[in-house]
Amino acid sequence: MLGYSEIPIRTKLKFFKKFQCEVCQEKFSRHEELMNHQEITHFKDSPYDCKVCNENFHSMSEMRDHLKKKHSYKIDR
Numbered sequence: 001m002l003g004y005s006e007i008p009i010r011t012k013l014k015f016f017k018k019f020q021c022e023v024c025q026e027k028f029s030r031h032e033e034l035m036n037h038q039e040i041t042h043f044k045d046s047p048y049d050c051k052v053c054n055e056n057f058h059s060m061s062e063m064r065d066h067l068k069k070k071h072s073y074k075i076d077r
Contacts, residue, residue: 017027019034023042028034046056048063052071057063067073 016029019028019031020026021028021034021037021042023038026037028037044058046058048057048060049055050057050063050066050071052067055066057066064075068075
């Protein structure tokens with residue numbers, strides 16, 4: 001059995017993730033991380049929409065990456 005000081009830091013942090021996003025249920029260990037996540041992921045304007053699955057993106061490059069990875073699209077530039 002490991003003592004507390006011998007437990008890897010990543011394992012310890014899992015126990016302290018008490019701030020949960022109400023939109024996607026992801027958990028964070030610090031309130032600032034939750035606020036940053038929400039601002040970037042959920043509340044920022046997302047003007048680019050995937051025509052296949054309707055997911056929203058903040059930039060054209062994010063949407064292109066999504067199309068390539070999730071929908072196997074080849075993007076001509």
